[in-house]
Amino acid sequence: MRLAVSFAAIAAALALVSCSTSASAQRPVRTQQPRAAYPVRVAPTRPAAMPASPYVPPRATALRRDAQFEPVTVLGSRFGLSFSWLDAEHRRFALQNRTQRLEFELDSRECEICGLRVFLGEPVRLVRGVPALSRTDLDLFVTPIVRPGYGAPRLRAVHTIVIDPGHGGRDTGKVNSRLHLMEKTLTLDTAKRVKRLLEASGFRVVLTRTSDRYVGLADRPEVAERCHADLFVSIHFNSVVTGADRVTGVETFTMTPQGQLSTDGESDQFTNIYNPGNANDYWNTVLGACLHRSVLGELRTPDRGLKRGRLAVLRLAQCPATLIESGYLSNDTEARRLALPQVRERIAEAIVNGIKAYAADVEAVRRR
Ligand SMILES: [Zn+2]
Incomplete structure (x- = not known):
């Protein structure tokens, strides 16, 4: 089921269900362990299907619980993207306009941005009932893919x-x-x-x-x-x-x-x-x-x-x-x-x- 709604409506609707995510808010902070200089890289595979209900958030993958988060409405207004939920459980959502489409999932770092499979630095979260991205992901990862050059520092020509x-x-x-x-x-x-x-x-x-x-x-x-x-x-x-x-x-x-x-x-x-x-x-x-x-x-x-x-x-x-x-x-x-x-x-x-x-x-x- 796909629902096209305004951001105000999303905020209101999600405020009602945000209590169900309190477990994720209490997840412990990952303890930082000194490791080898060059960590082993893994290639996570795309999950075969949506998580079964009732939804169980994955283990904590975020390092900084206090990282600054911005509502996805910022992206919406920045690039003229409209919001829609992609499932009845309100876990997956899309931002899109006529030429570009972004898909995210709450509590997940994996998303799809303009046709590319992308792994964010922090999972998408609900902040005061609204889906939000870490500011670092928003400004330094999502934005440069959606609109290369937007807010970019000027570089000399490539030679x-x-x-x-x-x-x-x-x-x-x-x-x-x-x-x-x-x-x-x-x-x-x-x-x-x-x-x-x-x-x-x-x-x-x-x-x-x-x-x-x-x-x-x-x-x-x-x-x-x-x-x-x-x-x-x-x-x-x-x-x-x-x-x-x-x-x-x-x-x-x-x-x-x-x-x-x-x-x-x-x-x-x-x-x-x-x-x-x-x-x-x-x-x-x-x-x-x-x-x-x-x-x-x-x-x-x-x-x-x-x-x-x-x-x-x-x-x-x-x-x-x-x-x-x-x-x-x-x-x-x-x-x-x-x-x-x-x-x-x-x-x-x-x-x-x-x-x-x-x-x-x-x-x-x-x-x-
Ligand atoms: Zn190699």
Whole structure:
């Protein structure tokens, strides 16, 4: 059942049911544990069906219970989006206009924004009976996807691009031994294709490695810093241990904003620290979304999501940065495709198109 109602009506209606969410309000604050520098990344799968009634909120995934939240009405008025509930239980809702649609679910970090599967830093909550997003998510994650450039800091035009082929040398990255495939080989090949295509379009391109050699994680963003790069793209391929026969698709990471949890839901030693990569929280999102959309559209594989992570190359990047995992080597069918040069050429073209879309967004803000 879909109901189109005014925000005032939502507030009134939800005030009646907000008592049913008091359990979630009493969830304990997650204790911050010191962890390894680079948390293990997971690829949560889309739930098969809506939660059965009675609804049980998931375990707490928010770090800061006192984080500032804004009602989704802010997005509604900012972008001319109208609100509607998507289910009779009033858990899922949409904001949409004629060209754009956003879908959220209460107590969930997973949502869909303009066709992309996205993982917020904080779950959607009811605040005084109205669905609300954390201000960080609203301004630095949702807004840059819905309207790239809205409220954005001005950047210089994109000229120098650093492409980072993941792994190398003694670090093979993910391996599919059945098909004799190593991630480090595929990332380097794809990066070289991206370089050729970008240079043909007039960009200056620097690779963090041009051969099969080991490059430390911290050294990679340093390459970008040395050549005054305008953006940094790290290219990887993915793998899972369990469910390898069914897990395929593309996922893209950007730096987690200060104070938020990464998509894996765990705190790390950098959670409350302002890292260099946080200087570009807004444009990181635009870049990640542009690449994610472009590569997904080209490969037409499952959307594993636009996610947040404090991965070293993103954490230390001084320019807008993203890391894309363009397929799973652990899945033999997908790995066979990734082994084809023509498929890697298509991935490279899609990455280049994503970068061009990002550069156009930067340029549009500059021309204002
Ligand atoms: Zn990798």
